[in-house]
Amino acid sequence: MTTPLCTIDPECKSEALYSFVWPWGEAGTCCAVHTVHVNQKADALGRGPVQLMAIDPGRPQTISRDERARLRADIIVRDEDCQALKSQIVELHKSNDAMATEARRLRARTAHLEGVAKDAADDLEAAREERDEAVAALADVTTERDRLRVLVDVAAREAPERG
Numbered sequence: 797m798t799t800p801l802c803t804i805d806p807e808c809k810s811e812a813l814y815s816f817v818w819p820w821g822e823a824g825t826c827c828a829v830h831t832v833h834v835n836q837k838a839d840a841l842g843r844g845p846v847q848l849m850a851i852d853p854g855r856p857q858t859i860s861r862d863e864r865a866r867l868r869a870d871i872i873v874r875d876e877d878c879q880a881l882k883s884q885i886v887e888l889h890k891s892n893d894a895m896a897t898e899a900r901r902l903r904a905r906t907a908h909l910e911g912v913a914k915d916a917a918d919d920l921e922a923a924r925e926e927r928d929e930a931v932a933a934l935a936d937v938t939t940e941r942d943r944l945r946v947l948v949d950v951a952a953r954e955a956p957e958r959g
């Protein structure tokens with residue numbers, strides 16, 4: 797891979813460290829020294845600032861004092877965000893555990909109530925069968941009673957004539 801060269805000054809033969817896009821859409825590359833010229837040119841046209849992108853992010857770069865301070869501030873803010881997210885995750889785990897426990901309790905309760913309902917349905921069915929048997933027995937007894945009544949009546953009518 798060939799390293800691009802600075803395009804700001806035709807006399808500059810330095811390796812380009814940054815790529816950028818002019819406000820009018822044309823792409824360019826520049827060396828560390830000419831980064832200043834890129835923004836001066838854009839400012840002069842009232843179109844700045846131009847965003848410079850490091851061509852090789854792995855290349856060691858000199859960082860200004862201001863940039864370093866800004867990066868430190870960024871790191872502190874992200875660290876705080878990270879801590880806040882960690883606490884949220886811990887809270888979510890706790891809440892998840894609580895819900896899992898509640899779900900287990902409700903499943904056990906449901907199984908228990910299903911057992912109770914089945915027992916009640918069995919009892920009801922047995923009671924219905926007993927009732928039906930009792931009704932049938934009563935019908936038999938009633939029929940037998942009526943038959944005996946008729947026999948008693950007949951016997952009562954016939955007895956005096958024989959005597």
Ligand SMILES: [Zn+2]
Pocket residue numbers: 802803804805808809810826827828829830
């Ligand atoms: Zn240059």
